Amino acid sequence: MAISVLVLSERIAGEHPEATFELLGKGSKLAKQLGGELAVAVAGTDYPVQELGGADVILELAGLEAGAYAAPIWEAGVAAAIAASSPRVVLMSTGTVGLDLGGSLATRFGGQLASYVIDLDVDGEEILATAQLYGGKMLAEVALDSFICFATVIPGSFPADDGRSTGSPRVERIEVGEKPKAVAMAIREPETGGVDITAAPMLVSVGRGIGSSDNLELVQELADALKVPLSASRPVIDSGWLPKPHQVGKSGKKVKPSIYLSFGISGAPEHLEGMRNAEMIIACNTDPGAPIFEVAHFGTTVDLFDLVPELTERFGG
Amino acid sequence: MPVAGKKQLPDVVELESAIVKSPISGREWDVSGSFSRMLNPRVLTDYTYAGFAKIASLTGGESLQNCYGCGKCVPVCPVDLVGEYGPRKIHRRVQTGLDLFKADELWMCTTCANCLRVCPKQVNMVEVMPAVREAAVAAGDIPEELQVVMEKTFRYGNALGENPRKRHAWTKGAGVPVRVLSGDPGPVDVLFYVEDYWSYHPRGQQAAQAFARLLSHAGVDFAILGAEEKTVGDSQRLAGEKGLFEALMEEVVQVLDKYDFRRIVTPDPHGFNALVKEYPKYGHNYEVLHYTQLLAPLVGNLPLTNRIDAKVTFHDPCYLGRHNGEYDAPRTLINAIPGVELIEMGRCKGNSYCCGGGGGGMWLDGFNANHLTERLSERRVREAAETGADILAVCCPYEVSRFEDAAKSTGNERLKVMDISELLDMAIG
Amino acid sequence: MKIVVAMRQLADLVEELEVNADGTDIDRDFVKFVSNEWDEAALEEALCHKDDGDAEITVVALDEPDVDQTLYTALAKGADRAVKLTGHDPEGWIRTGDRAAILASWLERDDFDLVLTGVQAADDLDGQLAGVLAERLGVRHAAVVVGFHDADSAVQVEQELGGGTVAVSSLELPAVLGIQAARQTPRYASITRIRQAQQTQTIQEVEISAGGSLGGTVRKISPPKKRGGAEMLEGSASEVAERIAELIRSKGLARS
Numbered sequence A: 001m002a003i004s005v006l007v008l009s010e011r012i013a014g015e016h017p018e019a020t021f022e023l024l025g026k027g028s029k030l031a032k033q034l035g036g037e038l039a040v041a042v043a044g045t046d047y048p049v050q051e052l053g054g055a056d057v058i059l060e061l062a063g064l065e066a067g068a069y070a071a072p073i074w075e076a077g078v079a080a081a082i083a084a085s086s087p088r089v090v091l092m093s094t095g096t097v098g099l100d101l102g103g104s105l106a107t108r109f110g111g112q113l114a115s116y117v118i119d120l121d122v123d124g125e126e127i128l129a130t131a132q133l134y135g136g137k138m139l140a141e142v143a144l145d146s147f148i149c150f151a152t153v154i155p156g157s158f159p160a161d162d163g164r165s166t167g168s169p170r171v172e173r174i175e176v177g178e179k180p181k182a183v184a185m186a187i188r189e190p191e192t193g194g195v196d197i198t199a200a201p202m203l204v205s206v207g208r209g210i211g212s213s214d215n216l217e218l219v220q221e222l223a224d225a226l227k228v229p230l231s232a233s234r235p236v237i238d239s240g241w242l243p244k245p246h247q248v249g250k251s252g253k254k255v256k257p258s259i260y261l262s263f264g265i266s267g268a269p270e271h272l273e274g275m276r277n278a279e280m281i282i283a284c285n286t287d288p289g290a291p292i293f294e295v296a297h298f299g300t301t302v303d304l305f306d307l308v309p310e311l312t313e314r315f316g317g
Numbered sequence B: 001m002p003v004a005g006k007k008q009l010p011d012v013v014e015l016e017s018a019i020v021k022s023p024i025s026g027r028e029w030d031v032s033g034s035f036s037r038m039l040n041p042r043v044l045t046d047y048t049y050a051g052f053a054k055i056a057s058l059t060g061g062e063s064l065q066n067c068y069g070c071g072k073c074v075p076v077c078p079v080d081l082v083g084e085y086g087p088r089k090i091h092r093r094v095q096t097g098l099d100l101f102k103a104d105e106l107w108m109c110t111t112c113a114n115c116l117r118v119c120p121k122q123v124n125m126v127e128v129m130p131a132v133r134e135a136a137v138a139a140g141d142i143p144e145e146l147q148v149v150m151e152k153t154f155r156y157g158n159a160l161g162e163n164p165r166k167r168h169a170w171t172k173g174a175g176v177p178v179r180v181l182s183g184d185p186g187p188v189d190v191l192f193y194v195e196d197y198w199s200y201h202p203r204g205q206q207a208a209q210a211f212a213r214l215l216s217h218a219g220v221d222f223a224i225l226g227a228e229e230k231t232v233g234d235s236q237r238l239a240g241e242k243g244l245f246e247a248l249m250e251e252v253v254q255v256l257d258k259y260d261f262r263r264i265v266t267p268d269p270h271g272f273n274a275l276v277k278e279y280p281k282y283g284h285n286y287e288v289l290h291y292t293q294l295l296a297p298l299v300g301n302l303p304l305t306n307r308i309d310a311k312v313t314f315h316d317p318c319y320l321g322r323h324n325g326e327y328d329a330p331r332t333l334i335n336a337i338p339g340v341e342l343i344e345m346g347r348c349k350g351n352s353y354c355c356g357g358g359g360g361g362m363w364l365d366g367f368n369a370n371h372l373t374e375r376l377s378e379r380r381v382r383e384a385a386e387t388g389a390d391i392l393a394v395c396c397p398y399e400v401s402r403f404e405d406a407a408k409s410t411g412n413e414r415l416k417v418m419d420i421s422e423l424l425d426m427a428i429g
Numbered sequence C: 001m002k003i004v005v006a007m008r009q010l011a012d013l014v015e016e017l018e019v020n021a022d023g024t025d026i027d028r029d030f031v032k033f034v035s036n037e038w039d040e041a042a043l044e045e046a047l048c049h050k051d052d053g054d055a056e057i058t059v060v061a062l063d064e065p066d067v068d069q070t071l072y073t074a075l076a077k078g079a080d081r082a083v084k085l086t087g088h089d090p091e092g093w094i095r096t097g098d099r100a101a102i103l104a105s106w107l108e109r110d111d112f113d114l115v116l117t118g119v120q121a122a123d124d125l126d127g128q129l130a131g132v133l134a135e136r137l138g139v140r141h142a143a144v145v146v147g148f149h150d151a152d153s154a155v156q157v158e159q160e161l162g163g164g165t166v167a168v169s170s171l172e173l174p175a176v177l178g179i180q181a182a183r184q185t186p187r188y189a190s191i192t193r194i195r196q197a198q199q200t201q202t203i204q205e206v207e208i209s210a211g212g213s214l215g216g217t218v219r220k221i222s223p224p225k226k227r228g229g230a231e232m233l234e235g236s237a238s239e240v241a242e243r244i245a246e247l248i249r250s251k252g253l254a255r256s
Helices: A018-034 A071-085 A096-109 A213-226 A234-238 A269-275 A304-314 B050-056 B062-066 B087-095 B114-118 B125-138 B144-156 B169-173 B196-200 B202-217 B234-238 B242-258 B269-282 B291-301 B328-335 B358-363 B376-386 B399-409 B420-427 C037-051 C067-077 C096-107 C129-137 C191-200 C237-250
Strands: A003-008 A037-043 A057-061 A089-093 A112-123 A126-133 A138-144 A149-153 A170-174 A182-188 A202-206 A230-232 A259-263 A280-284 A298-300 B019-021 B028-030 B188-192 B261-266 B288-290 B310-314 B340-342 B391-394 B416-419 C002-007 C009-011 C033-035 C056-062 C081-086 C114-118 C140-151 C154-162 C165-172 C175-179 C204-207 C217-222
Touching (some): A003 A018, A003 A096, A018 A089, A037 A071, A096 A112, A096 C096, A112 A138, A182 C154, A213 A304, A213 B144, A259 A304, B050 B125, B114 B125, B202 B420, B234 B358, B242 B269, B328 B340, B391 B399, B416 B420, C002 C037, C033 C037, C037 C056, C056 C096, C067 C081, C154 C175
Parallel strands (some): A003 A037, A003 A089, A037 A057, A202 A230, B310 B391, B391 B416, C002 C114
Antiparallel strands (some): A126 A138, B019 B028
């Protein structure tokens, strides 16, 4: 049987990321609909094989050393796997590797690409993708009809459990002939110590709506009064107002506190990815259309500058 | 005066050892900094003029050097009352080496003009500070809080960063028809220039709605610009963005030119100030009134039959009172309300205290918090509460939100803050 | 080092977006367009490299609504040259594939070491620009870049992998980098300086005819269905605060 769906495991070191199993689960359904096999491409040779039982075939990208990463090297490896397996659909996530490789591989193979995908289906000869646009404020239905189609999928869109089955996939080794003009040098782990927002039972989280670093103190006072850490969305971190370990979201930490209390966070998909599993989400944003209200349990459009001092007062700040 | 409970050491540079040779006698004098120094004749050579020269080279910056240190400005400076400030102190710090262009002090002046009122040398901080700020902003030195506001104003035409198309959303709750010129462009008597905070701030919107009802009761033919209105941006100008002010002026004038109106009426003393004083400098002349000036002569036409039995004190906005000399119109309106007893605060009229919102202060509360023992608005609210008043009446759109916050943070919640238009609206039977 | 910063306009997300008549795009007639915030980070990082003394910066953008303002602002901030590419419909939805083809066609005749652009944009449905552009130019690329420095004929790149983990790699120049964040908040260009730039500097216009769609057919666009969403707490700040305080206490997370 031919391979019809290829999933890329974006594992650079350690465990396979959660997204790999989400894609395997969805990929196996698509492969059945397309009448072919499901393959997973994996970097290096030293990886947990048995976990990939959801796939029919493992394509080992031999030239890719685990433990380091360079986009052109991975691109050459995945391109070799695609060339060897000729899938109809290639699935990646919207993580760093997917953002890196989706566009360049689609261009290289002359295929069509849909990004920020949250659902996929087969519709006759076409692959139908539902994708987010404008930070989740719109959804687009895109029909891909090229010979090979690419999708970069937002993590959390499909259940990971569907991709965690035992099995004994056959292993094929892919040799990478291409010599990219790049060197993968190192993986640098974040400095440990300091705040651990993933361990806190409750988080006070702040976003762009805070306006400036001078105003952070207001929210810090509330966090102090509640004796919980302050976390933040990407704009606050990128502006250097809070250090990196405080970031919640795709490029930050995934958190699961009992209460997630957010102020001035609109809820870009990348942020929601990091906090949507919190037990109770209370969101404050002056824009009643902010996407965060979609995942929040309780919301208010009261101005944070009015609300936060009131709350601080109630908790003895 | 201590700041945040800490004593501030004077920032004075005196050379420990200095010998000066007299150009006349050739004799050398020891002017080293020491306890007996004041007993010796000395030449002031340990200070440099460089700081003043840099400021004086700017248009508007010339007068700081005129200060002769009398200090009359310090006790009337609203910022000094809650921190270490005042033009004389700024003058001294520049003399001893402060680079005002890079200093936090640059952003603390609210341009309230109380110093200018008492200055025998006409040192004009209302011109000096904006001039230096403009140079600092051009060099990219601007507090983040303020930068965000400037960007929002440039992008959306309002300081709040709100959707320009929703500028007249408040009219829905007015209860009377409010004509929008873009849809109904015929001639009109009064162009009601709503400005930002009455357009967008929830408490401002209530005042705008009340004012629309008053105009309707008084039989005034009025209309608004709706989505075509942009802020005049006078506070942005005073906070150092003259370029933004000029860019806005071009657009404002372009819109005003489209319509046939007799006079402009605005609730915002800042916009009022610019339309009256700045626009003519560029050749744009309009008849402009503050809303209290429009209503005061018409107050007899309003059916003010509901008594409001309350003690009311009134805060003079700096840009209506001191800057433009209007102290009577708001008081005429307050006194016209049956039952109201007007109590003046110690600081009123020409010596009125400042709410802290002028000259960009509206958008620098976080920044200034590091330098002040309390906000100016908090200081003012405590003054208002001490009069025993039930209501603090205001007539500047910045003030309702500033004073309401301050009333809460100082534990004076019983003091209600109301715009004069809201008081009048309540009194209408 | 010659750095090209590719910038673009994007519908302002402050706006409430609406779908156009045939349901395949947003209604562009009443939307305000602003520059993509990640492109602003790319420009800032380029300017920081110039401040360090080793970069000449060209900003390039396709003709799109209000793009002149973005380009003049970049000049006011310190870019050396601004180029606007024309020859396409400036009012429509320019897909990544076409954008990359147009930029590549211009870059092929211009000299550059590095192209910087924002890591993503809110409407890049058919892929992120950096990778597509690099592939078309046949040069190296990296996305989610949070820092780089050049060493002779290569650039050392730091890419964020999530959770603060960073991958370091070395790419032979020329290369295209999708910038995630600059080392500092984008600097402020005073409106006076932007206006000066408008009066004293010019935007070079170059007509390009190129295209290369990557995307599939957009069948329809619609706002996401509300899944119930949050229970909205109404009332004054004080009332809402009290409700939230109760919620927090109900989880046993606060004493008072």
